[in-house]
Amino acid sequence: MFKNVYKDDAMKRAQHEAVRNSVGWYHFTHQLLEVTGDDATAFLDKMFPKPIASIKIGRARYTTMLNEDGLIIDDVVIFRIEEDKYWVSTLFVNKMISWFNAHKVEEVVEYKDITSNMDMYAVQGPKSKELLNNILANKIDDQKFFSIKDNKIDDIPIKVSRAGFSGEKLGYEIYVAPENVELVRSKLTEYGKELGAMQVTEFQVMVWTLPTEKGFYLMCDIGGRNPFEVGLERGIDWDKDFIGKNALEKVKEQGPKYNMLGFIVDDDEAMIEARDKGGPGAAVMVEGEEVGRVTKFTYGYTVGKSIGYALIDSTKAKIGDKVIMNGFTSTLTDKSFV
């Protein structure tokens, strides 16, 4: 059969376990769209289904972005930097700008891509706070989840957000001007040694193995689905108007036709095609009938199994059912594994 490209890979395992057990750090720059203007709040409230006006200054919120059919076209974190100044963290900034342009009417709002001004380093894991307290000018002991604050390393101004894509309770992101990246790297390396910190260098760990264990999504999982199908309807502000609301209200009434579920594969050497590597993903089969598609397939070092997500016809399979994917038996589960 196929040798698992994760299970016996000591480097990937060490990087994954560093984040779970101590601290791991990595270059994780996303694109940032800065949105400003008197109508910035109202405009963003129109563009996103979750409430924006209620985000306090210095706090952040995760939300999807929908098209008129109520289908997800992006998922983002929105930081409120000032009263009328937001940062939208995305990986599809030019598409977002086009989308904003198409929907901007008379609002007093400006938006610009500031990605080139700001690199981001993720510092994730139970000892991340300790590590950062050792290198930051101001302690972050009281910093709350999904908050962003000004701070310094030596005399260099940075921003620290408590957030991350690893699913760790303690995880931070350092926003720093590109010219000061080396300072951040050197500090993390130097002060990380005594804490057993490790630099995560493998894309598969930062994007697949860590987030998947904790139920986190990539756009390959949720793109083109509605929030109900993928469990992202919580927190939608039904009292305001937003793009996709009418379509989504119908889904709310009728219930979603699909559910995003997790799965665990019994055979450690299984190979299953998934949308995270392109294409449509393997068909999920029950008694010879296709009941869904695999969106992600990876390995959970903490779980100790090959795991993934699949979008499943909600009338045909449920958590606990055995299904066949690419000839391998899997068990459908919740999509949060640890």
Added chain:
Amino acid sequence: MDNKRIPREVGKGVLPDHPAIKTPWERLISYHDAYHYVVRHISVIDSAFMQALRILIPDYVKRSKLLCEYNKKNLEQIFSSPYKRIQVENHNIHPFMEGGYIGAIFGDSGDERLCMPGRVNDFGQFRVEKELDACPWDIVGSEFCRCTTSSLEGTGVAFGGPSMEYNMVEAKGCGDLHCRVIAENRDKYPMPEKESWEKFGPIATSDQIKFTPEDKMYKEPQQFRQECDFKYRNGLNAEITHDQLYGGLAHPLGSDMVLNVLYPMIEAKEINKEEIENVIKCVFEASGKMTFGEHFAIKGLRDWLGVPGDVKDGRVLGGYIEVVLQALRAKYDIQNFDKEEVIYDINLAGLERRHPMLTKAYLSMWNGMGKTLIGSQWFVWRETEGVADEILRLKIGKKIDKFC
């Protein structure tokens, strides 16, 4: 049959229109068939260019080495230019991604575009595995497998970060069931150094290969599969539509990989241009003659184009050329189309796509085709008098040439 060609507007709107190529006799070649045709057409043109290169550089190792090195460098340069930004956007490459593995992203979309369906089995900063189930380029030659692999490496170099050594450890053109490209980072997976042209392995991670059995192999690329919603999508959620993919076929990929070797040799005076042109002329003219050397090939073409039984002149070849031009989306005007002569004004840029030698190749091939398809009295040539530089006036007619 009337000597006149039925004007295009006759019948228009009476029956449904179709996304298709139309022959002079109103035979439709569907979008699907045109796409597959043009991909294979590109491949046979590439094959002939490769034969020319084999004549010009007879030594296998030298030839392979030059193909690998020049094309690696070429792709590295292209992806170090503003073109990189466009392709980064088109493929949704994220700002935190860096490393040679990014080359594989472009390889993947290029594969599907060229009807080389398959799957990415592994994708990480230190190892990538891509398995292809079909390859219309499987006739070009093993040097080409080496060269395309090397060019992925060059693309990856432009993205900094951990480097990757790409190898095509299985190749359909060499008899394997699949093509299998595996890239490995040599810091993580050390191996003895190899020469630049040695692109078939060995590799360090052969125990991690994932093999798809024949009954589960794809026959069509994503843009022709319903399960893919008839478009290509990569793992970073970038979608490329069928029309964008078809547009990409206009690039003379393959031919240019051979020419990329020859241009610097001309410049360095290692070989002269006339010699290259002569070899290309000979190879392509012979290829053209061979295409219709068998009677069943003539019958097949006539059936394909819907040629009326009494048409046995330059129009048959003209009909074929029109299909090629439409498939390549090279614009042309019909100046004359009757049993005496056929004349087209072809947009030169659309045909040669920045490589004038491609035009010479086509002219030689079409001339060769005419000899066996319609008869030795027929010639294909370019007329230049009174014709704008950007137009290739192509004439199919009878003449006497004692030096042909």
